[in-house]
Amino acid sequence: MRLAYYPGCSLETSAREYNHSVQLVGRLMGVEFHEIPDWSCCGASAGHTTSRLLALALAARNLALAEEMGLDVVAPCAACYQRLALARHELAANPSLWERVNGITGRPFNGTIRVKSIVEMLLSAGTEKIKSLVVRPLRGLKVAAYYGCLLVRPRAIQIDDAENPQVMEKILRAAGAEVVDWTHKTECCGASLAVSNEEVAIPIISRILKAALAAGANCIACACPLCHFNLDIRQAKAKRFLANYRPLPVLYLTQLLGLAMGQGERELGLEAHFVETRSILKMVG
Amino acid sequence: MKRIGVFVCWCGTNIGGVVDVPQVAKAASSFPGVVLATDYKYMCSEPGQELIVQAIREHRLTRVVVAACTPRLHENTFRKTLERAGLNPYLLEIANIREQCAWAHQKQPGRATEKAISLVRRAVAKASRLEPLFASTIPVTRKALVIGGGIAGMQAALDIADAGHQVILVEREPTIGGKMAMLDKTFPTLDCSACICTPKMVAVAQHPSITLYTYAEVEKVEGYVGNFEVTIRQKARSVDHTKCTGCGTCWEKCPTRVPSEFEQGLGTRKAIYVSFPQAVPNKPVIDRRHCRYFAAGKCRVCEKVCPTGAIDYQQGDQLIKEKVGAIVMATGYDLFEWEKVYGEYGYGRYPNVITSLQFERLINASGPTGGKILRPSDGKEPQSVVFVKCVGSRDPAKGKEYCSRICCMYTAKHAHQVLEKLPGARVYVFYMDVRTAGKAYEEFYLRTLQDGAHYIRGRVSKIYPEGDRLIVRGVDTLLGRQVEVGADLVVLATAVVPSRGAAELARLVGISCDQNDFYTEAHPKLRPVEANTAGIFLAGACQGPKDIPDTVAQASAAAAKVCALFSREEMAAEPTVAQVNQFLCYGCLECQKVCPYRAIEPVTVSENAAGKKIERTVASVNSGLCQGCGACTVACKPGAINLKGFSNEQVLAEVDALCL
């Protein structure tokens, strides 16, 4: 499978390990990535909260670039995925808006390509394919699959059910992990407020951690650098709200898959996390 | 030559004050076929009518035109006038020169007069094309079919039977009683549901005029009002009820346990079972899907233990044909399947989130817990119970747009029951509105408030487990705050929807459904218990959500309608119905497709063609079913099907006259 690759700002810097693990696992699964030359920021939340046109234009430029390559585009960052997919949907639904946006970007997007999330990319080969690549099943791991708000909402672009999605679980099970049924998998982590109003974000984060701990998880899997940053780095601050706290490593879905497929912790960037991941490695062996 | 009389009415000054009535009469006298044109102050008055009668006799009139008020008012009056004069009542045509002329054009008397003349010309043109029509009569089979054996069906059946008519009651479950038999107490009186329901069930079973088919379904309905022929499928019970005494040995010994439908999954039953101890008939059926013998070919325990040899594994379905004159639909309701759409409430994964019907079983002394309120997960007594209203109701996104009407009251009842049975327990009711329109309903609700129930105004966004409790996160819009309650038990007031299969049954019977699959009444105000097909009546929740008193009232109303139909051996049918010219009909049957009443059927006619005898299919109208809409006449290319009273010839003549 050939895909245009849209890393997004975080994957270049604060989420480099996600970038590496996506590329590693993707290649193992036979995906050929072609990074979009000159991609620009999708606008993230600042874009659409400022101007609808701006949000659409920033996303549309990147879509147009991918279209010039003639490839569907994968955006591993859930926020980028949502922005790009939603822009595509909104443009397609409103031809006159589409025309306006094309005029603003000066780089017409014609709607001939699709946007894929990392989960869709991994599942498009089927769970059998994943199973066939597993050399070190993730036995002993009890994973809380965390979707956050960006992968399953709004309806137009959701990759699975908004209340109890199962696609990440499917992948994790294929990798030999046990998944826990938990209650906060599609709650928002408050990442967009974390910088500006940390005191608002911390209780939100702690609610999620609490639910994962209560479900007996020993790690969290996610597919979004913003969620990761929040749940991992801010875990230290959130723990004061938690009575029965124990450290809960937060890993990218692709890092877990990479481990199962025999990749080393260094290649997968496991050491780059704030919450120690060694416990995970021990369990997997 | 037709001899037409034109009678122009002044209606006091109503018409005469605007329209130059004498001039209209004068103009009419020159229209083709008119032999008499005259006017009178009040044509509908006794002297006015007498004037018409006399004129008909004197001038040997063969058609009558009355120019007066709208035909919707006095058409029948003047038809009777014609009848009095010995003329066929359908040889009358009315020109509406009051509502649609004098009143509408008061400020332009000249133009009004001109229009009146034109309208009279139209009426004369149509009159000259009128033919005598005769109301046909249809024999009536004085036996009714009631579909559904819940409280609605039982009430209707008893009322009709008490009036002296035969009734066939068909129920698809093994017992009659329906939902009401499952309930604990009824609001607002809190009397025991079983205590008033089971005597009705027994009365139905013992009534000499009621034939009861349980575990049976209606398979086919043919015919029309007064003359239906229905086919009923008696599903194989695998038990010979003529031999069975209902002793209960078989279901005691049966080794297979399955969740009980009657207990809403909170209890179990055997594979050979009666639904509940007071079931009518109180004899078992074998659920073949779960029976070991039918599934694996081994077991036969029930056969071995049965003292009367009533078990019959070979029994097959039976088809029974019955002729009836009327049908009462009383198919009731089911609960909306909330588990399929409400992910935020757990998609049915949490055992302590139950429906209100499950709660009824939980609190029922004959239920799985013997009437103790215990949470399903661990059998503990709940300390905090949360009720959530409007689950699936008033929710266009996930459920139904309509209000289910009964939830406010039964939730108040449930809240009251919890507070009564579990002193010290806390009760929270999340609601959007509290709707208590009904006798003594508001009082009941207020009592529940005084009992200590906390009513929280707002919807619940999420229910999730934390430890062994449930967290209910909602809103109190009165406080303007997000709220959370810990709950041991959550009861969802799920929407009332038509019972499963209601829409298919409607198609089979030939009535229509609304967008929610509730059966449509013939008129929302004036004919609320009749279906749009003659001879079919509606009772209870199949027509829309209803509580017990309303259901019983509608059932009795439907029964009264049936009795009115059965009051004579024959019924008169409106003569303004469609008619097929079989010579012109070439049998394409497009007319059949557009007929909303299934009044058109193909028939075979034989005729001679080029010396050979051939058989040919043509359409034929059942005048008992036809309501005279005329949709078929337009679907018919060669004009082979025509509508009496509004025929092609007549309408074309009217158009011609109006365009002069």
Add this chain to the structure above:
Amino acid sequence: MSLDSQWEPKIVGFCCNWCSYAGADLAGLNRLSYSPTVRIVRVPCSGRVNPAFIIRAFQRGADAVLVSGCHPGDCHYVSGNYHARRRFLVFKRLLEYVGFEGERLQVRWISGSEGAKFAQTVDELDRKIKALGPNKKMRQEPPGFSGVKDHEG
């Protein structure tokens, strides 16, 4: 308008008995005044109106035709107006295709309680047709042929 001011349009209306005819009655009952140019033929249902009736009206000199029935979903006969809707969607387009002004065939849903809507519809139609002038398309020459045929004997 270049036309002789004496000219008044001739408009044939087909109203279903249950809704629109009742609506027209109500307009009168409420003494709503509207143009007297529309003359109504009462039919049981809008589904009874054969496009051939309309063709005939135009032939005989009608300048416009109004067909009116119950609102979709409210048909006294369950579905007659749905059939009418299909027929007239097609027929109106056909008329325009062969060169009629589309305004000359008006189809409107008017309920028994919409007396005002009836009056308003008639007035609007009257205004439109006055602006268009007399219909010449398909009109018989000379106008005034009497189609009323005596039928007895």
Add this chain to the structure above:
Amino acid sequence: MATLKLDVENPRELLEYVQRESGQPVEKCYQCGKCTAGCTVAFAFDLMPHQIMHMIRLGLREEILRAQSIWLCTTCVICTARCPQNIDVAAVMETLRILARRQKALPTGKARPVALFNRLFLDSIRKHGRLFELATMVLFNLKSGHLFREAETGWFMWRKGKLKLTPTRPRGTEEIERIFARLQEVEGEEDRR
């Protein structure tokens, strides 16, 4: 709390604006409150989502644009996903935030840092085409007056090689600049109208 005066001028103007811009049938809101019930950030809101929906109908423009809630909304879309009337509440909140910005309503309290961060974020994109995390954070700390906020985090990231000292500049930065410029033109024109 002060008494609200309901007899505002043009009471439907705000409703119509919001419905047009967001494409959402705010009129269908029947105040069930499910949006507030599920809201991630409701505990920090000064006005609840359902109250805002109600206020739009009443035309209480000042009260709404003054609210911090419209800035604190994380657009997690839970409200939208669960709204029984299929109203995209998040889109309505977004429309209000954009309206507030266009009307130059001054954000207060918790809303201030949100608005500031958004602005710096977009400035960074405009300048570099992509987000230059380090500079944005430093600027944010400077401007919000909390110089050492998240210093610990920064240090950790620096150690793990997760911070870049220079922005990566795609070649398309002029193109991005052009997008921003054209947008300013278009929206400036709209605002004048």
Add this chain to the structure above:
Amino acid sequence: MRETARQLLREREVGLVIGYAAGSEAYWVTPAFIKEEAQADRLVWNPFCVNSLAKYLINYHHEPYKVAVVVKGCDSRALVRLLQDNQVQREKVVVIGIPCLGVVDAKAAALKIAPGTRILGASVTDGEFLLQTESGTLSLPRGEALCAKCRYCENPTPVLADTLLAEEVAAEPAANIYAEVREVESWPREKRSAFWDGHFQRCLRCYACRNICPACTCRECVFDQTDPCWVAKAHNLSENTAFHLIRAMHVAGRCVDCGECERACPVNIPLRLLNQKVIKDIKELFGVSTPGSRLDEMPALGMFATEDPDEFN
């Protein structure tokens, strides 16, 4: 084809085969009614087999035997309509389907050759049309020689057949089938009116269009009735227009776009342009297919959907 016919007749499968036979000229084929095996050799198939044979089946509705009929794609739609209207019984028909690359508009082809030159035969391939004449073979672009209805064919392969006599021909990707209708629609009203008045004025009221039409199967047509008198017999623009409009509405939802009416018209009224308008509108308005394309899809005007478009509020 001959072999199929022979076999059907030999095995008494059918009592009659309706197909095409050579006429007096190469470009002239006539319907053939073959009852005996020996006569089967008369059957021909060539690009001049333009006429639709389906309607002949009605005449044999009451015969005890089965009838085999040769149909092209467009004719099969007519057959479907006849079946839907109960004019033909499926179990009494054996359908011999011919996947077809298009048939020839003989009038158009004749204009391409010198007057008086005899046509000897023709063949159609994917790309071109070859006309064999006394003076050699002439190659013409398909578009110039084929019947108008063949330029965009929805069903080159019959939609219904018991045996197919050749490989299936795939339908071309949906082109702008109704380009001509749209063209007329785009004209100003006056132009449209004058255009149709001009044509209807010339109508002879010979009813050839009706007689050949597979959608017209009434025992007595409304235009032949005197009471009620739907349309007067008088020959003038008003009555002629009434005739054509009523006819268009009668075949609305039934017309299968076979083009036979236009071919039969002695004064060249563009009847297909009229009927196609209705087909196009019905398809666009109600999301149905061309009448006759599907046995399970009944005429659009005999059905309704509550969500049909509404412009009458």
